[in-house]
Amino acid sequence: MTRTAANDLGGFLRSRRERLTPAAAGIGSGTTRRRVPGLRREELAELAGVSVGYYTRLEQGVSGSASAAVVDALAAALRLDPAEHEHLRLLAAPRRPTRPRARRGELRPSVRDLLAALPATPAIVIDHRADVLAWNRLGHALLASHVDFHGPDARTRPNIARMLFLDPHHRALYRDWPAKAQVTVAALHHAVARHPADPLLAQVVGRLAVDSPEFARMWARRPVRTCSYYVRELDHPVVGRVTLANETVTLPDDDHRIGLFYARPGTPDADALTLLAHGENAR
Template sequence: MIPTKANDLGGFLRSRRERLTPAEAGIGPGVTARRVPGLRREELAELAGVSTGCYTRLEQGVSASASDAVIDALAAALRLDPAEHEHLRVLAAPRRPARPRARRTRLRPSVRELLAAMPGTAAIVIDHRADVLAWNRLGHALLAGHVGFDTADAAVRPNIARLLFLDPHHRALYRDWEAKAQVTVAALHQAAARYRADPGLERLIGGLAVDSPEFARMWARRPVRTCSYYLRELEHPVVGRLTLANETVTLPDDDQQMGLFYARPGTPDADALALLVQSLDLAPMKEGVR
């Protein structure tokens, strides 16, 4: 189960409080032994300029929200980076009774056309749950050629997080698996904070926590990270080792992300990717890109 908003806010605050050492915060060793990692609640409250009672209520889930000023002060005291600061704002935002905005689970025709127009670039589109909504043929061959290409049926479409943690073939693709896994868990943490009334997302996270001890361990750390560009170190079963640039583009208004994988021209990585393209029958598929 995904924690409630109050408890999730408290859990995130506690994880960052325990991460920050007294020395990093400019606090002396004191005369009594510490029984908790990181800062004490009263120490963090003093650094942030809020009362210990106010902070304790937030961390214990008694209070489910806080003002922007308090959140900003806590973020500064905890030395949060911009992505963590924004995540804290989302967790502390007051609940609203309005229905959540509808989210697309299918692609716009223009996005399908864009995928088909990039035969030399591996491309994939996922939603906020990491479900694969579509990929072009090269994207499918690069990332998961061992699973079906069709993503039209929501009940059976691949999910990148499940593949990453539970599918040994997909896991073996990433020489930098640990880094990729941490980014994926961070994205799911941020999605869980934004979309609280999503039973599908809750089932995904709960199932992964049960089926993968590694996922459960990473989830407990509450990672938060925002980055749209990576260099991916891959070991492909057909073309071998290659390093590809990975750009992530958010599609406006759709709660979807497009991942693009490409190589710099004139490099051995470009040659390897071109070899993978050649291995495909690039004649247009009758069913097109789904």
């Protein structure tokens, strides 16, 4: 495991330990005054059945991995939900040295054909770095009409995470911006856990942390979510307020995600998408 990956494991453990109060963990707070509301390292180690020294090495990034039994014990002691448990398992897994991923994601022609075959459904494809690989015309019109549809080359292609935090036009689209932002940060955390040696991914996260204090604060909280379905409330500059279902489909062979937006037929939201599509067709 790389030093960065070990630090990610330690940081995640520390964030969840500091979040868990003694009362929630089922232990007494004792008579000593606490400087922080969360559990002490020795308290968590006792709950998980591991030595304080071993747990401290995990949290400090000295020990690079943990067995499945230790991961399960820590997850139970920390009261992790299933998504957080799986994230801890991923962070704690022993990793063989791998060549850093430095190539920009390329989209299969068949995926481009799929997007073109969905003219009435807004669709976008992003990679694990949140770089936009492609969108159909309606997806572009819905999410980023102020950005060139054909897009720049791979070195400067749009990045959804950067747009969400740093592009005021894209940010204003989401009426539920805090929820959308948290999901985006969680997805990047998951990507870092899966690709700890990817320098381009590290660059995306590092630049965002410098350029956006909001991102830096959210990143430090280490949110974890794995849901692939959301309801998005949008304020669109052309069709106004619209509520759409947002389904995300992962392409496992490429580590790419297709985001699809749709509304129930016969609803005002479906009419808004039809109006937007007519506007695109008239261009």
